[in-house]
Amino acid sequence: MLEAAADLFHKQGLRATSPDHVMEASGTGKGQFYHYFASKEGLVHEVLQGHIQAIRIGAAQVNYDVRSWAGLERWFATHAQLQEAFAWTRGCPFGTIGNELAVGDELVRQDLSLLFEVVRGKLALFFAAEKAAGRLSGNADEIKLADFCIAAVQGGMLMAKIKRDGAALATTIDAAMSYLKTFRRRPEKARTSR
Amino acid sequence: MLEAAADLFHKQGLRATSPDHVMEASGTGKGQFYHYFASKEGLVHEVLQGHIQAIRIGAAQVNYDVRSWAGLERWFATHAQLQEAFAWTRGCPFGTIGNELAVGDELVRQDLSLLFEVVRGKLALFFAAEKAAGRLSGNADEIKLADFCIAAVQGGMLMAKIKRDGAALATTIDAAMSYLKTFRRRPEKARTSR
Numbered sequence: 444m445l446e447a448a449a450d451l452f453h454k455q456g457l458r459a460t461s462p463d464h465v466m467e468a469s470g471t472g473k474g475q476f477y478h479y480f481a482s483k484e485g486l487v488h489e490v491l492q493g494h495i496q497a498i499r500i501g502a503a504q505v506n507y508d509v510r511s512w513a514g515l516e517r518w519f520a521t522h523a524q525l526q527e528a529f530a531w532t533r534g535c536p537f538g539t540i541g542n543e544l545a546v547g548d549e550l551v552r553q554d555l556s557l558l559f560e561v562v563r564g565k566l567a568l569f570f571a572a573e574k575a576a577g578r579l580s581g582n583a584d585e586i587k588l589a590d591f592c593i594a595a596v597q598g599g600m601l602m603a604k605i606k607r608d609g610a611a612l613a614t615t616i617d618a619a620m621s622y623l624k625t626f627r628r629r630p631e632k633a634r635t636s637r
Numbered sequence: 638m639l640e641a642a643a644d645l646f647h648k649q650g651l652r653a654t655s656p657d658h659v660m661e662a663s664g665t666g667k668g669q670f671y672h673y674f675a676s677k678e679g680l681v682h683e684v685l686q687g688h689i690q691a692i693r694i695g696a697a698q699v700n701y702d703v704r705s706w707a708g709l710e711r712w713f714a715t716h717a718q719l720q721e722a723f724a725w726t727r728g729c730p731f732g733t734i735g736n737e738l739a740v741g742d743e744l745v746r747q748d749l750s751l752l753f754e755v756v757r758g759k760l761a762l763f764f765a766a767e768k769a770a771g772r773l774s775g776n777a778d779e780i781k782l783a784d785f786c787i788a789a790v791q792g793g794m795l796m797a798k799i800k801r802d803g804a805a806l807a808t809t810i811d812a813a814m815s816y817l818k819t820f821r822r823r824p825e826k827a828r829t830s831r
Contacts (some may be wrong), residue, residue: 455739458652532740541799542736545649546726555799587808590796594809598792602784605735605749614781615788622816 444469444479449490453536456543457487457551484550491554494537498561507562509569515592515623518566519616522596526603526612534604538597563589577630588623595619638663638670643684647730650737651681651745678744681734685748688731692755701756703763709786709817712760713810716790720797720806728798732791757783771824782817789813 447469451460462483466476480486497503505521506514526533533539537558544552563586570585599615641663645654656677660670674680691697699715700708720727727733731752738746757780764779793809 456652456737458650458737459739534736534738538795539736541795542728542733543650543652544798545653552799552801556801559796559799587812590805590808591812594792594796594805595789596792597795598788598790601732601735601791601795602753602788604738605746605753607746607750611784611788614784618781618785618816622812622819625815625819 444471444476444486445490445493448486449493449536452487452490452540453533457540458543462486487551488554491540491551491558495554495558495561498558498565507565509566510572512624512627515566515569516620519592519596519620522600523603523609523612523616526600527609531603531607531609535597535600538600541597542601559593562593566592573627578628580626580628583626588626592619592623638665638673638680639684639687642680643687643730646681646684646734647727651734652737656680681745682748685734685745685752689748689752689755692752692759701759703760704766706818706821709760709763710814713786713790713814716794717797717803717806717810720794721803725797725801725803729791729794732794735791736795753787756787760786767821772822774820774822777820782820786813786817 444465448460448465451464451468462473462476462480465486466472476486480489494503498505498507501508504525505518507518509515509518522535526535537555540551541555544555566589567585570579570583570588573579574581574583574585595615596612596619599612602615603609603612638659642654642659645658645662656667656670656674659680660666670680674683688697692699692701695702698719700712703709703712716729720729731749734745735749738749760783761779764773764777764782767773768775768777768779789809790806790813793806796809797803797806
């Protein structure tokens with residue numbers, strides 16, 4: 444049920460997905476559904492907590508544990524590949540839910556906010572490690588760079604979904620990487636220490 | 638009715654807004670509604686065409702007719718201000734609809750796609766003019782820079798909506814402006830020709 448729900452939320456959003464849709468897609472019945480979830484809100488919460496946990500432990504479709512600039516490129520590229528796999532008809536599973544949020548959806552918003560905080564933390568760790576190794580400018584703010592990465596890829600994925608075309612996403616990823624690389628530095632002692 | 642619908646779509650999205658909601662918010666009845674619109678789809682189309690027309694003629698809340706780098710900064714900043722005016726509870730009226738799109742929403746998608754093409758065209762005109770004046774690198778691609786601007790501000794607005802906080806949007810705008818400014822050039826003949 445969680446998998447079917449996650450897929451439907453990704454495909455058509457939260458609002459358009461009813462418990463009935465989830466039961467139909469997963470071949471389950473009301474008894475089972477309400478045994479596991481008190482309500483649709485409970486289901487949404489479980490789905491998002493599942494995503495957060497997968498991101499935390501490195502079991503998500505995207506590898507958030509970036510360890511190199513090539514890994515950062517792959518992080519960006521994987522977003523594009525996953526979206527292309529749906530012929531650009533779907534956006535990011537998290538961004539899709541994020542833009543649907545209305546004032547009353549405070550629990551969902553908190554889950555999503557936490558999810559993006561976990562992602563930000565992982566990306567920021569990469570930039571912090573680069574800084575510590577002297578490979579990133581001391582003026583760079585790892586949290587800000589991580590926020591920029593997330594916003595760039597989210598905006599690019601949204602445009603790809605609207606256009607059914609990945610060109611603007613590719614452009615945005617290239618631009619983001621160029622910007623991020625302006626903070627790269629050659630470590631002073633790199634050659635002697637190796 | 639169009640104004641009430643635009644506001645509801647912005648506030649809660651397309652899917653959560655029924656013709657009844659629009660009638661209630663605009664104080665109109667079924668007779669009037671179906672006199673003007675064949676269906677909800679017709680209403681959505683009219684709302685989006687209204688937005689596109691406003692952007693085209695420069696009557697939108699955002700000034701898309703950018704003529705200077707300060708104007709570009711204002712273009713970015715206005716997005717943040719408009720979102721802050723709703724205490725970050727709403728995203729971009731267009732991005733919100735964009736992320737809701739499902740496979741069947743082809744008419745809406747085409748309208749939105751056209752809307753963003755008009756925006757892109759206006760931003761690209763600025764970059765092209767800067768290039769023609771020798772104030773932008775000849776290597777810069779005005780269409781790509783425009784796509785990057787749109788993706789960056791959309792991604793930033795989405796994160797602001799999810800976080801109910803404008804910090805990541807501000808960071809993204811700063812980063813985008815820094816990146817764009819790397820293409821600025823001092824025109825060779827500027828001083829002698831003035």
